[in-house]
Amino acid sequence: MRFEKWHALGNAYVLVEQPDAGALTADRVRRMCNVLTGIGSDGVLEVVSRQVARAELRIWNPDGSNAEMSGNGTRIAAAWLLRESDAAEVEIDVGGRVVRSARTGDRVRQEIGDARVGADETLEIPGERVTAIPVDVGNPHVVVRRDLLSRDDLLRVGPALETHPRFPGRTNVQLARPESRDLVHVLVWERGAGETSASGSSAVAVGAAAVARGWCASPVRIAMPGGELLVEVSGARVVLTGPATFVCAGTTML
Known part of the structure:
Protein backbone atom coordinates (compact mmCIF):
# COMPACT_ATOMS: atom_id res chain seq x y z
CA MET A 1 0.00 0.00 0.00
CA ARG A 2 1.34 3.40 -0.98
CA PHE A 3 1.19 6.20 1.56
CA GLU A 4 2.23 9.80 2.09
CA LYS A 5 3.20 11.23 5.45
CA TRP A 6 2.35 14.86 6.24
CA HIS A 7 2.32 17.02 9.32
CA ALA A 8 0.45 20.13 10.44
CA LEU A 9 2.43 21.95 13.13
CA GLY A 10 3.98 18.66 14.19
CA ASN A 11 0.66 16.79 14.20
CA ALA A 12 1.56 13.93 11.84
CA TYR A 13 -0.80 11.93 9.64
CA VAL A 14 -0.38 9.11 7.16
CA LEU A 15 -2.54 9.59 4.07
CA VAL A 16 -3.60 6.60 1.96
CA GLU A 17 -5.88 6.44 -1.05
CA GLN A 18 -7.74 3.16 -1.10
CA PRO A 19 -10.11 1.94 -3.83
CA ASP A 20 -11.57 -0.52 -1.32
CA ALA A 21 -13.20 1.32 1.59
CA GLY A 22 -12.71 -1.73 3.81
CA ALA A 23 -8.95 -2.02 3.24
CA LEU A 24 -8.06 -0.47 6.60
CA THR A 25 -8.88 -2.01 9.96
CA ALA A 26 -8.45 -0.71 13.48
CA ASP A 27 -5.58 -3.16 14.08
CA ARG A 28 -3.82 -2.13 10.87
CA VAL A 29 -4.18 1.54 11.77
CA ARG A 30 -2.70 0.94 15.23
CA ARG A 31 0.32 -0.81 13.67
CA MET A 32 0.82 1.96 11.11
CA CYS A 33 0.68 4.70 13.74
CA ASN A 34 3.05 2.95 16.14
CA VAL A 35 6.61 4.13 15.50
CA LEU A 36 7.95 0.79 16.79
CA THR A 37 5.90 -1.41 14.44
CA GLY A 38 5.06 0.91 11.58
CA ILE A 39 5.39 4.40 10.19
CA GLY A 40 4.59 6.42 13.28
CA SER A 41 1.88 9.08 13.21
CA ASP A 42 -0.96 10.70 15.14
CA GLY A 43 -3.57 9.21 12.82
CA VAL A 44 -4.43 7.92 9.37
CA LEU A 45 -6.33 9.77 6.63
CA GLU A 46 -8.09 7.28 4.37
CA VAL A 47 -9.22 8.77 1.07
CA VAL A 48 -12.26 6.60 0.40
CA SER A 49 -13.09 8.21 -2.95
CA ARG A 50 -12.32 11.29 -5.01
CA GLN A 51 -13.61 13.08 -8.07
CA VAL A 52 -11.15 15.69 -9.37
CA ALA A 53 -11.43 18.40 -6.67
CA ARG A 54 -13.61 16.58 -4.13
CA ALA A 55 -12.61 13.72 -1.83
CA GLU A 56 -14.39 11.65 0.79
CA LEU A 57 -12.22 11.13 3.85
CA ARG A 58 -12.26 8.70 6.77
CA ILE A 59 -10.16 9.79 9.75
CA TRP A 60 -8.58 7.21 12.04
CA ASN A 61 -7.16 7.90 15.51
CA PRO A 62 -3.95 6.07 16.51
CA ASP A 63 -5.95 3.83 18.85
CA GLY A 64 -7.95 2.50 15.88
CA SER A 65 -11.10 4.51 16.54
CA ASN A 66 -12.63 6.91 14.02
CA ALA A 67 -12.79 10.69 14.42
CA GLU A 68 -15.77 12.65 13.13
CA MET A 69 -13.60 15.65 12.28
CA SER A 70 -10.02 16.91 12.28
CA GLY A 71 -8.95 20.41 11.29
CA ASN A 72 -5.35 19.35 10.75
CA GLY A 73 -6.36 16.14 9.00
CA THR A 74 -8.75 17.82 6.59
CA ARG A 75 -6.17 20.55 5.92
CA ILE A 76 -3.55 17.93 5.04
CA ALA A 77 -6.04 16.13 2.80
CA ALA A 78 -6.91 19.47 1.17
CA ALA A 79 -3.24 20.29 0.55
CA TRP A 80 -2.76 16.85 -1.01
CA LEU A 81 -5.85 17.23 -3.23
CA LEU A 82 -4.92 20.79 -4.23
CA ARG A 83 -1.61 19.37 -5.46
CA GLU A 84 -3.17 16.33 -7.15
CA SER A 85 -6.00 18.21 -8.88
CA ASP A 86 -4.26 21.54 -9.55
CA ALA A 87 -7.63 23.10 -8.66
CA ALA A 88 -8.02 26.52 -7.06
CA GLU A 89 -10.42 25.13 -4.44
CA VAL A 90 -11.18 21.64 -3.17
CA GLU A 91 -13.82 20.01 -0.99
CA ILE A 92 -13.12 17.41 1.69
CA ASP A 93 -16.17 15.43 2.83
CA VAL A 94 -15.91 13.87 6.31
CA GLY A 95 -19.09 12.02 7.21
CA GLY A 96 -21.24 14.49 5.26
CA ARG A 97 -19.53 17.60 6.65
CA VAL A 98 -17.91 19.35 3.69
CA VAL A 99 -14.83 21.51 4.29
CA ARG A 100 -13.98 23.86 1.41
CA SER A 101 -10.32 24.77 1.20
CA ALA A 102 -8.01 26.92 -0.91
CA ARG A 103 -4.36 27.98 -0.91
CA THR A 104 -3.45 31.34 0.56
CA GLY A 105 0.29 31.81 0.15
CA ASP A 106 2.02 28.87 1.81
CA ARG A 107 -1.01 28.07 3.94
CA VAL A 108 -4.43 26.49 3.48
CA ARG A 109 -7.63 28.37 4.31
CA GLN A 110 -10.50 26.11 5.39
CA GLU A 111 -14.19 26.93 5.69
CA ILE A 112 -14.80 24.63 8.64
CA GLY A 113 -18.52 25.34 9.06
CA ASP A 114 -20.36 25.76 12.35
CA ALA A 115 -18.80 25.68 15.81
Missing part, protein backbone atom coordinates in the same frame (compact mmCIF):
# COMPACT_ATOMS: atom_id res chain seq x y z
CA ARG A 116 -21.48 25.61 18.51
CA VAL A 117 -20.45 26.87 21.94
CA GLY A 118 -22.49 25.56 24.86
CA ALA A 119 -23.15 26.97 28.31
CA ASP A 120 -20.51 26.72 31.04
CA GLU A 121 -20.63 23.48 33.01
CA THR A 122 -19.06 22.63 36.37
CA LEU A 123 -17.54 19.14 36.26
CA GLU A 124 -15.99 17.11 39.04
CA ILE A 125 -12.61 15.50 38.34
CA PRO A 126 -10.12 14.06 40.84
CA GLY A 127 -8.71 16.92 42.92
CA GLU A 128 -10.93 19.77 41.70
CA ARG A 129 -14.08 21.09 40.10
CA VAL A 130 -13.48 22.65 36.69
CA THR A 131 -15.54 25.13 34.69
CA ALA A 132 -15.81 23.58 31.26
CA ILE A 133 -17.07 25.07 27.99
CA PRO A 134 -18.40 22.39 25.62
CA VAL A 135 -17.94 23.14 21.92
CA ASP A 136 -19.26 21.10 18.98
CA VAL A 137 -17.04 21.40 15.89
CA GLY A 138 -18.41 18.28 14.22
CA ASN A 139 -16.51 16.44 16.93
CA PRO A 140 -16.76 17.07 20.69
CA HIS A 141 -14.50 19.47 22.58
CA VAL A 142 -14.32 20.95 26.05
CA VAL A 143 -12.37 24.15 26.73
CA VAL A 144 -11.03 24.93 30.21
CA ARG A 145 -9.61 28.39 30.91
CA ARG A 146 -6.42 28.45 32.97
CA ASP A 147 -4.36 31.34 34.36
CA LEU A 148 -1.23 29.20 33.96
CA LEU A 149 -0.53 26.36 31.55
CA SER A 150 1.57 23.34 32.44
CA ARG A 151 2.10 19.93 30.91
CA ASP A 152 1.52 18.28 34.31
CA ASP A 153 -1.88 19.97 34.48
CA LEU A 154 -2.74 18.76 30.97
CA LEU A 155 -1.71 15.19 31.76
CA ARG A 156 -3.99 15.25 34.80
CA VAL A 157 -7.00 17.16 33.50
CA GLY A 158 -6.95 15.89 29.91
CA PRO A 159 -7.61 12.18 30.47
CA ALA A 160 -9.98 12.92 33.38
CA LEU A 161 -12.23 15.03 31.15
CA GLU A 162 -11.82 12.87 28.04
CA THR A 163 -13.39 9.93 29.87
CA HIS A 164 -15.74 11.93 32.13
CA PRO A 165 -19.28 10.48 32.38
CA ARG A 166 -20.57 13.76 30.92
CA PHE A 167 -19.03 12.67 27.60
CA PRO A 168 -20.06 9.05 26.96
CA GLY A 169 -18.35 9.10 23.54
CA ARG A 170 -15.24 10.77 25.05
CA THR A 171 -14.12 14.28 24.17
CA ASN A 172 -11.13 16.37 23.12
CA VAL A 173 -9.81 18.68 25.84
CA GLN A 174 -8.13 22.10 25.59
CA LEU A 175 -6.52 24.11 28.38
CA ALA A 176 -6.61 27.75 27.28
CA ARG A 177 -4.88 30.89 28.56
CA PRO A 178 -5.95 34.14 26.83
CA GLU A 179 -2.88 36.33 26.34
CA SER A 180 -4.44 39.32 24.58
CA ARG A 181 -7.49 40.25 22.51
CA ASP A 182 -6.12 38.31 19.55
CA LEU A 183 -4.02 35.53 21.11
CA VAL A 184 -4.74 32.43 23.19
CA HIS A 185 -2.13 29.93 24.34
CA VAL A 186 -3.42 26.35 24.33
CA LEU A 187 -2.43 22.84 25.39
CA VAL A 188 -4.28 19.97 23.73
CA TRP A 189 -5.37 16.53 24.91
CA GLU A 190 -6.83 14.73 21.90
CA ARG A 191 -9.41 12.00 22.21
CA GLY A 192 -7.88 8.70 21.18
CA ALA A 193 -4.39 10.20 20.85
CA GLY A 194 -3.51 11.95 24.10
CA GLU A 195 -1.17 14.94 24.32
CA THR A 196 -0.83 16.55 20.88
CA SER A 197 1.48 19.30 19.62
CA ALA A 198 -1.34 20.94 17.68
CA SER A 199 -4.95 20.32 16.67
CA GLY A 200 -6.99 22.18 14.10
CA SER A 201 -10.41 21.36 15.48
CA SER A 202 -9.13 22.21 18.98
CA ALA A 203 -7.98 25.60 17.66
CA VAL A 204 -11.46 26.15 16.21
CA ALA A 205 -13.09 25.17 19.52
CA VAL A 206 -10.89 27.54 21.52
CA GLY A 207 -11.29 30.37 19.02
CA ALA A 208 -15.07 30.02 19.02
CA ALA A 209 -15.18 29.85 22.84
CA ALA A 210 -12.82 32.84 23.19
CA VAL A 211 -15.01 35.02 20.97
CA ALA A 212 -18.26 33.78 22.54
CA ARG A 213 -17.00 34.49 26.07
CA GLY A 214 -15.51 37.87 25.16
CA TRP A 215 -11.91 36.89 25.87
CA CYS A 216 -10.90 37.81 22.32
CA ALA A 217 -12.18 39.40 19.13
CA SER A 218 -12.00 37.66 15.76
CA PRO A 219 -9.59 36.79 14.21
CA VAL A 220 -7.85 34.88 16.98
CA ARG A 221 -4.36 33.40 16.90
CA ILE A 222 -4.25 30.03 18.66
CA ALA A 223 -0.71 29.28 19.86
CA MET A 224 0.02 25.61 20.58
CA PRO A 225 3.36 23.88 21.24
CA GLY A 226 3.64 23.08 17.51
CA GLY A 227 2.88 26.62 16.33
CA GLU A 228 0.03 29.00 15.54
CA LEU A 229 -3.25 28.67 13.66
CA LEU A 230 -5.57 31.54 12.76
CA VAL A 231 -9.29 31.26 13.57
CA GLU A 232 -11.88 33.65 12.13
CA VAL A 233 -15.31 33.57 13.77
CA SER A 234 -18.47 35.06 12.30
CA GLY A 235 -21.53 33.99 14.26
CA ALA A 236 -21.34 30.19 14.34
CA ARG A 237 -19.28 30.03 11.14
CA VAL A 238 -15.55 29.48 11.46
CA VAL A 239 -12.60 29.70 9.05
CA LEU A 240 -9.27 28.07 9.95
CA THR A 241 -5.95 28.92 8.29
CA GLY A 242 -2.67 27.09 8.78
CA PRO A 243 0.13 25.07 7.20
CA ALA A 244 0.23 21.50 5.91
CA THR A 245 3.68 20.08 5.18
CA PHE A 246 4.59 17.04 3.08
CA VAL A 247 7.13 14.78 4.81
CA CYS A 248 7.68 11.71 2.62
CA ALA A 249 6.06 9.04 0.46
CA GLY A 250 6.53 5.29 0.58
CA THR A 251 4.95 1.85 0.61
CA THR A 252 4.03 -0.45 3.46
CA MET A 253 2.97 -4.08 3.76
CA LEU A 254 1.37 -3.54 7.19
Whole structure:
Protein backbone atom coordinates (compact mmCIF):
# COMPACT_ATOMS: atom_id res chain seq x y z
CA MET A 1 0.00 0.00 0.00
CA ARG A 2 1.34 3.40 -0.98
CA PHE A 3 1.19 6.20 1.56
CA GLU A 4 2.23 9.80 2.09
CA LYS A 5 3.20 11.23 5.45
CA TRP A 6 2.35 14.86 6.24
CA HIS A 7 2.32 17.02 9.32
CA ALA A 8 0.45 20.13 10.44
CA LEU A 9 2.43 21.95 13.13
CA GLY A 10 3.98 18.66 14.19
CA ASN A 11 0.66 16.79 14.20
CA ALA A 12 1.56 13.93 11.84
CA TYR A 13 -0.80 11.93 9.64
CA VAL A 14 -0.38 9.11 7.16
CA LEU A 15 -2.54 9.59 4.07
CA VAL A 16 -3.60 6.60 1.96
CA GLU A 17 -5.88 6.44 -1.05
CA GLN A 18 -7.74 3.16 -1.10
CA PRO A 19 -10.11 1.94 -3.83
CA ASP A 20 -11.57 -0.52 -1.32
CA ALA A 21 -13.20 1.32 1.59
CA GLY A 22 -12.71 -1.73 3.81
CA ALA A 23 -8.95 -2.02 3.24
CA LEU A 24 -8.06 -0.47 6.60
CA THR A 25 -8.88 -2.01 9.96
CA ALA A 26 -8.45 -0.71 13.48
CA ASP A 27 -5.58 -3.16 14.08
CA ARG A 28 -3.82 -2.13 10.87
CA VAL A 29 -4.18 1.54 11.77
CA ARG A 30 -2.70 0.94 15.23
CA ARG A 31 0.32 -0.81 13.67
CA MET A 32 0.82 1.96 11.11
CA CYS A 33 0.68 4.70 13.74
CA ASN A 34 3.05 2.95 16.14
CA VAL A 35 6.61 4.13 15.50
CA LEU A 36 7.95 0.79 16.79
CA THR A 37 5.90 -1.41 14.44
CA GLY A 38 5.06 0.91 11.58
CA ILE A 39 5.39 4.40 10.19
CA GLY A 40 4.59 6.42 13.28
CA SER A 41 1.88 9.08 13.21
CA ASP A 42 -0.96 10.70 15.14
CA GLY A 43 -3.57 9.21 12.82
CA VAL A 44 -4.43 7.92 9.37
CA LEU A 45 -6.33 9.77 6.63
CA GLU A 46 -8.09 7.28 4.37
CA VAL A 47 -9.22 8.77 1.07
CA VAL A 48 -12.26 6.60 0.40
CA SER A 49 -13.09 8.21 -2.95
CA ARG A 50 -12.32 11.29 -5.01
CA GLN A 51 -13.61 13.08 -8.07
CA VAL A 52 -11.15 15.69 -9.37
CA ALA A 53 -11.43 18.40 -6.67
CA ARG A 54 -13.61 16.58 -4.13
CA ALA A 55 -12.61 13.72 -1.83
CA GLU A 56 -14.39 11.65 0.79
CA LEU A 57 -12.22 11.13 3.85
CA ARG A 58 -12.26 8.70 6.77
CA ILE A 59 -10.16 9.79 9.75
CA TRP A 60 -8.58 7.21 12.04
CA ASN A 61 -7.16 7.90 15.51
CA PRO A 62 -3.95 6.07 16.51
CA ASP A 63 -5.95 3.83 18.85
CA GLY A 64 -7.95 2.50 15.88
CA SER A 65 -11.10 4.51 16.54
CA ASN A 66 -12.63 6.91 14.02
CA ALA A 67 -12.79 10.69 14.42
CA GLU A 68 -15.77 12.65 13.13
CA MET A 69 -13.60 15.65 12.28
CA SER A 70 -10.02 16.91 12.28
CA GLY A 71 -8.95 20.41 11.29
CA ASN A 72 -5.35 19.35 10.75
CA GLY A 73 -6.36 16.14 9.00
CA THR A 74 -8.75 17.82 6.59
CA ARG A 75 -6.17 20.55 5.92
CA ILE A 76 -3.55 17.93 5.04
CA ALA A 77 -6.04 16.13 2.80
CA ALA A 78 -6.91 19.47 1.17
CA ALA A 79 -3.24 20.29 0.55
CA TRP A 80 -2.76 16.85 -1.01
CA LEU A 81 -5.85 17.23 -3.23
CA LEU A 82 -4.92 20.79 -4.23
CA ARG A 83 -1.61 19.37 -5.46
CA GLU A 84 -3.17 16.33 -7.15
CA SER A 85 -6.00 18.21 -8.88
CA ASP A 86 -4.26 21.54 -9.55
CA ALA A 87 -7.63 23.10 -8.66
CA ALA A 88 -8.02 26.52 -7.06
CA GLU A 89 -10.42 25.13 -4.44
CA VAL A 90 -11.18 21.64 -3.17
CA GLU A 91 -13.82 20.01 -0.99
CA ILE A 92 -13.12 17.41 1.69
CA ASP A 93 -16.17 15.43 2.83
CA VAL A 94 -15.91 13.87 6.31
CA GLY A 95 -19.09 12.02 7.21
CA GLY A 96 -21.24 14.49 5.26
CA ARG A 97 -19.53 17.60 6.65
CA VAL A 98 -17.91 19.35 3.69
CA VAL A 99 -14.83 21.51 4.29
CA ARG A 100 -13.98 23.86 1.41
CA SER A 101 -10.32 24.77 1.20
CA ALA A 102 -8.01 26.92 -0.91
CA ARG A 103 -4.36 27.98 -0.91
CA THR A 104 -3.45 31.34 0.56
CA GLY A 105 0.29 31.81 0.15
CA ASP A 106 2.02 28.87 1.81
CA ARG A 107 -1.01 28.07 3.94
CA VAL A 108 -4.43 26.49 3.48
CA ARG A 109 -7.63 28.37 4.31
CA GLN A 110 -10.50 26.11 5.39
CA GLU A 111 -14.19 26.93 5.69
CA ILE A 112 -14.80 24.63 8.64
CA GLY A 113 -18.52 25.34 9.06
CA ASP A 114 -20.36 25.76 12.35
CA ALA A 115 -18.80 25.68 15.81
CA ARG A 116 -21.48 25.61 18.51
CA VAL A 117 -20.45 26.87 21.94
CA GLY A 118 -22.49 25.56 24.86
CA ALA A 119 -23.15 26.97 28.31
CA ASP A 120 -20.51 26.72 31.04
CA GLU A 121 -20.63 23.48 33.01
CA THR A 122 -19.06 22.63 36.37
CA LEU A 123 -17.54 19.14 36.26
CA GLU A 124 -15.99 17.11 39.04
CA ILE A 125 -12.61 15.50 38.34
CA PRO A 126 -10.12 14.06 40.84
CA GLY A 127 -8.71 16.92 42.92
CA GLU A 128 -10.93 19.77 41.70
CA ARG A 129 -14.08 21.09 40.10
CA VAL A 130 -13.48 22.65 36.69
CA THR A 131 -15.54 25.13 34.69
CA ALA A 132 -15.81 23.58 31.26
CA ILE A 133 -17.07 25.07 27.99
CA PRO A 134 -18.40 22.39 25.62
CA VAL A 135 -17.94 23.14 21.92
CA ASP A 136 -19.26 21.10 18.98
CA VAL A 137 -17.04 21.40 15.89
CA GLY A 138 -18.41 18.28 14.22
CA ASN A 139 -16.51 16.44 16.93
CA PRO A 140 -16.76 17.07 20.69
CA HIS A 141 -14.50 19.47 22.58
CA VAL A 142 -14.32 20.95 26.05
CA VAL A 143 -12.37 24.15 26.73
CA VAL A 144 -11.03 24.93 30.21
CA ARG A 145 -9.61 28.39 30.91
CA ARG A 146 -6.42 28.45 32.97
CA ASP A 147 -4.36 31.34 34.36
CA LEU A 148 -1.23 29.20 33.96
CA LEU A 149 -0.53 26.36 31.55
CA SER A 150 1.57 23.34 32.44
CA ARG A 151 2.10 19.93 30.91
CA ASP A 152 1.52 18.28 34.31
CA ASP A 153 -1.88 19.97 34.48
CA LEU A 154 -2.74 18.76 30.97
CA LEU A 155 -1.71 15.19 31.76
CA ARG A 156 -3.99 15.25 34.80
CA VAL A 157 -7.00 17.16 33.50
CA GLY A 158 -6.95 15.89 29.91
CA PRO A 159 -7.61 12.18 30.47
CA ALA A 160 -9.98 12.92 33.38
CA LEU A 161 -12.23 15.03 31.15
CA GLU A 162 -11.82 12.87 28.04
CA THR A 163 -13.39 9.93 29.87
CA HIS A 164 -15.74 11.93 32.13
CA PRO A 165 -19.28 10.48 32.38
CA ARG A 166 -20.57 13.76 30.92
CA PHE A 167 -19.03 12.67 27.60
CA PRO A 168 -20.06 9.05 26.96
CA GLY A 169 -18.35 9.10 23.54
CA ARG A 170 -15.24 10.77 25.05
CA THR A 171 -14.12 14.28 24.17
CA ASN A 172 -11.13 16.37 23.12
CA VAL A 173 -9.81 18.68 25.84
CA GLN A 174 -8.13 22.10 25.59
CA LEU A 175 -6.52 24.11 28.38
CA ALA A 176 -6.61 27.75 27.28
CA ARG A 177 -4.88 30.89 28.56
CA PRO A 178 -5.95 34.14 26.83
CA GLU A 179 -2.88 36.33 26.34
CA SER A 180 -4.44 39.32 24.58
CA ARG A 181 -7.49 40.25 22.51
CA ASP A 182 -6.12 38.31 19.55
CA LEU A 183 -4.02 35.53 21.11
CA VAL A 184 -4.74 32.43 23.19
CA HIS A 185 -2.13 29.93 24.34
CA VAL A 186 -3.42 26.35 24.33
CA LEU A 187 -2.43 22.84 25.39
CA VAL A 188 -4.28 19.97 23.73
CA TRP A 189 -5.37 16.53 24.91
CA GLU A 190 -6.83 14.73 21.90
CA ARG A 191 -9.41 12.00 22.21
CA GLY A 192 -7.88 8.70 21.18
CA ALA A 193 -4.39 10.20 20.85
CA GLY A 194 -3.51 11.95 24.10
CA GLU A 195 -1.17 14.94 24.32
CA THR A 196 -0.83 16.55 20.88
CA SER A 197 1.48 19.30 19.62
CA ALA A 198 -1.34 20.94 17.68
CA SER A 199 -4.95 20.32 16.67
CA GLY A 200 -6.99 22.18 14.10
CA SER A 201 -10.41 21.36 15.48
CA SER A 202 -9.13 22.21 18.98
CA ALA A 203 -7.98 25.60 17.66
CA VAL A 204 -11.46 26.15 16.21
CA ALA A 205 -13.09 25.17 19.52
CA VAL A 206 -10.89 27.54 21.52
CA GLY A 207 -11.29 30.37 19.02
CA ALA A 208 -15.07 30.02 19.02
CA ALA A 209 -15.18 29.85 22.84
CA ALA A 210 -12.82 32.84 23.19
CA VAL A 211 -15.01 35.02 20.97
CA ALA A 212 -18.26 33.78 22.54
CA ARG A 213 -17.00 34.49 26.07
CA GLY A 214 -15.51 37.87 25.16
CA TRP A 215 -11.91 36.89 25.87
CA CYS A 216 -10.90 37.81 22.32
CA ALA A 217 -12.18 39.40 19.13
CA SER A 218 -12.00 37.66 15.76
CA PRO A 219 -9.59 36.79 14.21
CA VAL A 220 -7.85 34.88 16.98
CA ARG A 221 -4.36 33.40 16.90
CA ILE A 222 -4.25 30.03 18.66
CA ALA A 223 -0.71 29.28 19.86
CA MET A 224 0.02 25.61 20.58
CA PRO A 225 3.36 23.88 21.24
CA GLY A 226 3.64 23.08 17.51
CA GLY A 227 2.88 26.62 16.33
CA GLU A 228 0.03 29.00 15.54
CA LEU A 229 -3.25 28.67 13.66
CA LEU A 230 -5.57 31.54 12.76
CA VAL A 231 -9.29 31.26 13.57
CA GLU A 232 -11.88 33.65 12.13
CA VAL A 233 -15.31 33.57 13.77
CA SER A 234 -18.47 35.06 12.30
CA GLY A 235 -21.53 33.99 14.26
CA ALA A 236 -21.34 30.19 14.34
CA ARG A 237 -19.28 30.03 11.14
CA VAL A 238 -15.55 29.48 11.46
CA VAL A 239 -12.60 29.70 9.05
CA LEU A 240 -9.27 28.07 9.95
CA THR A 241 -5.95 28.92 8.29
CA GLY A 242 -2.67 27.09 8.78
CA PRO A 243 0.13 25.07 7.20
CA ALA A 244 0.23 21.50 5.91
CA THR A 245 3.68 20.08 5.18
CA PHE A 246 4.59 17.04 3.08
CA VAL A 247 7.13 14.78 4.81
CA CYS A 248 7.68 11.71 2.62
CA ALA A 249 6.06 9.04 0.46
CA GLY A 250 6.53 5.29 0.58
CA THR A 251 4.95 1.85 0.61
CA THR A 252 4.03 -0.45 3.46
CA MET A 253 2.97 -4.08 3.76
CA LEU A 254 1.37 -3.54 7.19
